Amino acid sequence: MSVLTNEPPAVKKDRVPTKFGWLIRQPKAVLSVTFLTVLIVIAILAPWIMPYDPIAPNFGALLQPPMPGHWLGTDDLGRDVVSRLMAGAGPSLLSAFASVGLAVVLGVPFGLLAGFMGGWTDTIISRVLDAMLSFPTILFAVGIAGILGPSMTTGLVALGVLFAPQFARLVRARTLVVRRELFVDASRAFGASNLRIIMRHILPNAIQSAIVHAGLLLAIALLAESSLSFLGFGVQPPGTSWGAMLARAYAYMEVNPFLMFPPGIAILLTALSFNGLGETLRVLLDPQSPKA
Amino acid sequence: MKPVSYRDPSLTDNAAQPLLSVSDLSVYFRAGRKSSNRVVDNVTFDVARGETVGLVGESGSGKTVTGLSLLGLLPEGIAWTEGQIGFDGKDIGKMSESEMRRLRGRHISMIFQEPMTALDPVFTIGEQLTETLRTHFPMSKREARERAITALEDVGIPLPHKRVEEYPHHLSGGMRQRAMIAIALACEPDLLIADEPTTALDVTIQAQIIDLIMKIVSDRNTALIFISHNLGVVSQVCDRMITMYAGQVVEDSVTDEVLEQPLHPYSSGLLASVPRKSVSSSRLPSIPGRVPSPDAMPPGCRFEPRCTFAQAGCEAAQVLHRRADGRVVRCHRHDQLTLKGALT
Numbered sequence: 358m359s360v361l362t363n364e365p366p367a368v369k370k371d372r373v374p375t376k377f378g379w380l381i382r383q384p385k386a387v388l389s390v391t392f393l394t395v396l397i398v399i400a401i402l403a404p405w406i407m408p409y410d411p412i413a414p415n416f417g418a419l420l421q422p423p424m425p426g427h428w429l430g431t432d433d434l435g436r437d438v439v440s441r442l443m444a445g446a447g448p449s450l451l452s453a454f455a456s457v458g459l460a461v462v463l464g465v466p467f468g469l470l471a472g473f474m475g476g477w478t479d480t481i482i483s484r485v486l487d488a489m490l491s492f493p494t495i496l497f498a499v500g501i502a503g504i505l506g507p508s509m510t511t512g513l514v515a516l517g518v519l520f521a522p523q524f525a526r527l528v529r530a531r532t533l534v535v536r537r538e539l540f541v542d543a544s545r546a547f548g549a550s551n552l553r554i555i556m557r558h559i560l561p562n563a564i565q566s567a568i569v570h571a572g573l574l575l576a577i578a579l580l581a582e583s584s585l586s587f588l589g590f591g592v593q594p595p596g597t598s599w600g601a602m603l604a605r606a607y608a609y610m611e612v613n614p615f616l617m618f619p620p621g622i623a624i625l626l627t628a629l630s631f632n633g634l635g636e637t638l639r640v641l642l643d644p645q646s647p648k649a
Numbered sequence: 650m651k652p653v654s655y656r657d658p659s660l661t662d663n664a665a666q667p668l669l670s671v672s673d674l675s676v677y678f679r680a681g682r683k684s685s686n687r688v689v690d691n692v693t694f695d696v697a698r699g700e701t702v703g704l705v706g707e708s709g710s711g712k713t714v715t716g717l718s719l720l721g722l723l724p725e726g727i728a729w730t731e732g733q734i735g736f737d738g739k740d741i742g743k744m745s746e747s748e749m750r751r752l753r754g755r756h757i758s759m760i761f762q763e764p765m766t767a768l769d770p771v772f773t774i775g776e777q778l779t780e781t782l783r784t785h786f787p788m789s790k791r792e793a794r795e796r797a798i799t800a801l802e803d804v805g806i807p808l809p810h811k812r813v814e815e816y817p818h819h820l821s822g823g824m825r826q827r828a829m830i831a832i833a834l835a836c837e838p839d840l841l842i843a844d845e846p847t848t849a850l851d852v853t854i855q856a857q858i859i860d861l862i863m864k865i866v867s868d869r870n871t872a873l874i875f876i877s878h879n880l881g882v883v884s885q886v887c888d889r890m891i892t893m894y895a896g897q898v899v900e901d902s903v904t905d906e907v908l909e910q911p912l913h914p915y916s917s918g919l920l921a922s923v924p925r926k927s928v929s930s931s932r933l934p935s936i937p938g939r940v941p942s943p944d945a946m947p948p949g950c951r952f953e954p955r956c957t958f959a960q961a962g963c964e965a966a967q968v969l970h971r972r973a974d975g976r977v978v979r980c981h982r983h984d985q986l987t988l989k990g991a992l993t
Binding site for chain 1: 720722751752753755759761766767768785829
């Protein structure tokens with residue numbers, strides 16, 4: 358028989374669940390964030406850490422397979438693929454972020470306006486969105502690039518404009534639901550103005566699906582940039598991006614199929630990370646989803 | 650901490666003048682391209698400062714629409730009003746949108762039926778309270794937070810300094826309704842409109858919330874319009890009871906008098922259908938039929954098809970009779986009928 362003591366049982370100190378604690382227990386989030394951080398660091402440091410000049414041709418070593426010195430081989434002009442991947446990371450990421458950013462900035466306000474105002478405003482905005490969405494994406498981008506002249510800036514502006522209707526549509530649909538919620542009427546009953554209701558109550562409740570969609574679109578933007586570069590409307594040679602690399606590799610597919618893999622896999626992994634990041638961000642910003 | 654009062658000194662404290670004076674208020678809803686339905690028909694009533702008035706009736710009797718129109722919260726383009734709503738001597742109908750905004754939450758506030766959806770899920774209770782406070786009063790965030798904690802304390806929420814940091818989904822239904830009341834009363838309005846504030850809550854919580862509303866309203870001398878179909882609750886809360894049927898006021902009397910002897914057959918029917926333990930009949934009495942839809946109103950007395958006292962003469966349109974004892978009723982037989990109340 359044990360002796361009873363007055364000593365209280367050792368209480369395990371309650372740990373207050375924190376957002377950071379939740380975050381580091383999400384393998385998807387940790388992997389995505391780590392990968393993107395490393396990528397961004399490489400993109401920034403590229404001019405100093407590249408083993409070779411990414412644009413100087415070396416006609417003595419054309420289309421080499423992977424080997425010591427050229428870990429991922431060389432391309433059709435004998436340029437080191439590792440160096441070109443590093444040099445292309447910056448333009449690729451930049452155009453993805455910039456085009457999606459532009460799309461959010463253009464699309465979200467129109468979506469909010471259409472959903473909140475309804476009536477004629479909604480009809481006009483929705484028909485314009487329909488018209489834009491019915492246009493073939495790449496054709497439209499080529500058209501814009503053709504008018505403004507081919508360059509990376511043109512390419513990303515074109516993509517941003519093309520992606521905007523998707524955000525507008527998403528946000529409009531959510532706004533239609535949220536503006537009928539009782540808390541919108543309640544805040545109006547407590548004296549809030551329309552602008553305040555849109556910014557404080559509708560936007561935060563309508564933006565969640567747009568955040569996830571931004572993650573998906575970042576991946577699509579990476580690929581779209583490569584399509585534009587492939588058609589010659591993106592990054593102009595001798596500059597490079599992953600899309601431009603993929604386009605060049607395609608031309609030599611039968612001679613050296615390996616050349617497609619480095620930029621392709623880089624695009625794939627980055628796209629996956631963007632998706633993971635978008636999903637995690639949505640859960641993180643939604644106070645109603647359990648995080649503990 | 651010294652209790653802060655936000656009562657506006659510019660308000661006329663004239664006891665003779667009613668705080669709210671609704672006259673011939675009609676609300677129309679668009680029902681098609683060219684037609685419209687009159688869902689509230691020439692409603693007239695006054696609410697004095699500090700008075701508690703019950704607005705009772707079945708679903709579809711126009712009581713909620715009346716409540717919303719007092720705040721100008723009817724859906725724009727779909728509904729419009731006629732008549733005057735005087736608040737403290739000013740006509741609400743003639744106010745601009747920005748004047749209305751300054752009125753809402755500050756002088757007239759509202760509690761809604763569904764506490765589960767009336768709070769914004771992405772902001773904490775504290776953020777929603779301070780938002781309303783800072784809309785109407787220039788104050789620092791810190792001051793607003795202090796004030797928010799006091800407001801939560803006033804409505805009996807335990808650990809208010811902790812609850813201000815929590816999101817609506819952390820709270821139970823009763824606690825959310827308390828939080829709603831705290832927000833609605835944060836600026837110490839002169840008139841509170843409570844639209845079925847206890848319908849979505851369970852019975853024990855209902856009693857607590859009603860006690861809370863009654864206590865705060867009488868402590869602060871706030872006028873109350875209590876919209877409900879629950880006569881038991883209304884008789885407990887309200888000095889006066891306005892019975893609405895099919896968009897019209899059918900009776901407006903002091904609560905005790907209605908309970909003792911209602912003047913309109915509809916009020917009597919409502920009272921009879923309140924469940925009571927002492928009545929030994931096996932079936933709960935009910936009023937046969939239902940409220941006529943707004944596009945198919947009977948031309949005469951709107952209650953006539955369901956009225957057990959209907960006779961020749963009832964098919965004529967009914968007007969409001971103001972009796973010598975101050976009670977108001979819309980029935981031409983009010984002098985002849987002796988109707989059953991809740992106490993007889």
